[in-house]
Structure formats: structure tokens, C-alpha cells
Amino acid sequence: MPQEPNTDAKPAPEEDGAFLHTCMxxxxxxxSRAITRLADEAFAMTGLAPAYGYLVRLVIAHPGITQKELSEKLYITPSTLTRFIDKLAGKQLVERKVQGKTVLVYPTDKGIAMKESLLEASKKLKASYEALLGKELADVLTRQQESASEQIER
Structure with a gap:
């Protein structure tokens, strides 16, 4: 006579995917996907994706910033940054000026005019995740992620 399966036994972690919840x-x-959804919602009013919005904010804050500095500050490859700048230049929000071998990026008047809406979108994003997590946890997570990123990148 066949034995009935033991319904009290827990499945192995590989079977139920439990290992995923202990994997960084x-x-x-x-x-990242969850915060990206919040960021997309917050930045929708600007007509820019969050990454583009932060790039424009940096260029407004540092007119004449080099592409190299931008890629370092945004933690993106130079080729990705070039595509971002191409898109923003097409929207007439930033412009490039070549100085020798260095490419400098400046905000246009249209880009500068977006400053307040970009700041508002950033504040809206922060308020959204603080409302869901609480200010203290949001601050702790941000600091811990920054620290972990720095340690892993070394």
C-alpha cells in the first residue's frame, strides 16, 4: 500500500523560494523596483524620468560640470550618461560645450526653469517613502545602503 505524503513537512528553501528573502x-x-515606482509617480509631473531629473538638478547646481564628474556623481557609465545628455539636449534642457578634450554641461534657460518642479518632485518622493516607512527607518536605510555601496565598490 502506497504511503501518503507527509503534509507536516516544510518544503526545502529551494522549493518554496525562501532563500530569496535572505539574499541581498x-x-x-x-x-529598487518599489522605490522606482514611487519615484516615477513623484517625477511624472516633470515629464522626466527620475534619473533625468536628478541629472538636470546636478547641472543646474553645477553649471559647466564635466561629463566625467556627472557620471561619477550619478554612478553611471560614461556611455549611459552620454545617452542621457543626448536626450536632455534634445529636449533643450542642457547643452554641451567642448573645452579642449573636456565636455562641459550647462543648463539651458528651459532647464533652469524646471528647477522648482524638480525640487518639488524630489520632496514628493521623499515624503512618499517616509510616509510608508517612517522617517527614522527611511533615514537609516538610506545611510546603510550608502555605506554598503561604498564598501562593496572598494
Whole structure:
């Protein structure tokens, strides 16, 4: 006579995916997708994706910033930054000026005019995640992620 399966036995972690919840890679990407949704909602009013909005904010704050400095500050590759700048230049929000071998990026008047809406979008994003997590946890997570990123990149 066949034995009935033991319904009290817990499935192995591989079977139920429990290992995903203890994996920094998986949990970080899950958080990234969630915060990206919040950021997309907050920045929708600007007509720019959040990454573009932060790039424009940096250029407004540092007119004449080099492409190299921008890619370092935004933690993106130079080729990705070039595509971002191409898109923003097409929207007439930033412009490039070549100085020798160095490419400098400046905000246009149209870009500068977006300053307040970009600041508002950033504040809206922060308020959204603070409302969901609480200010203290949001601040702790931000500091811990910054610290962990720095340690891993060394």
C-alpha cells in the first residue's frame, strides 16, 4: 500500500523560494523596483524620468560640470550618461560645450526653469517613502545602503 505524503513537512528553501528573502541581491532589487515606482509617480509631473531629473538638478547646481564628474556623481557609465545628455539636449534642457578634450554641461534657460518642479518632485518622493516607512527607518536605510555601496565598490 502506497504511503501518503507527509503534509507536516516544510518544503526545502529551494522549493518554496525562501532563500530569496535572505539574499541581498534579491531583496535589494525588490526594494529598487518599489522605490522606482514611487519615484516615477513623484517625477511624472516633470515629464522626466527620475534619473533625468536628478541629472538636470546636478547641472543646474553645477553649471559647466564635466561629463566625467556627472557620471561619477550619478554612478553611471560614461556611455549611459552620454545617452542621457543626448536626450536632455534634445529636449533643450542642457547643452554641451567642448573645452579642449573636456565636455562641459550647462543648463539651458528651459532647464533652469524646471528647477522648482524638480525640487518639488524630489520632496514628493521623499515624503512618499517616509510616509510608508517612517522617517527614522527611511533615514537609516538610506545611510546603510550608502555605506554598503561604498564598501562593496572598494
Amino acid at each position: 541581491y534579491f531583496t535589494t532589487n525588490r526594494l
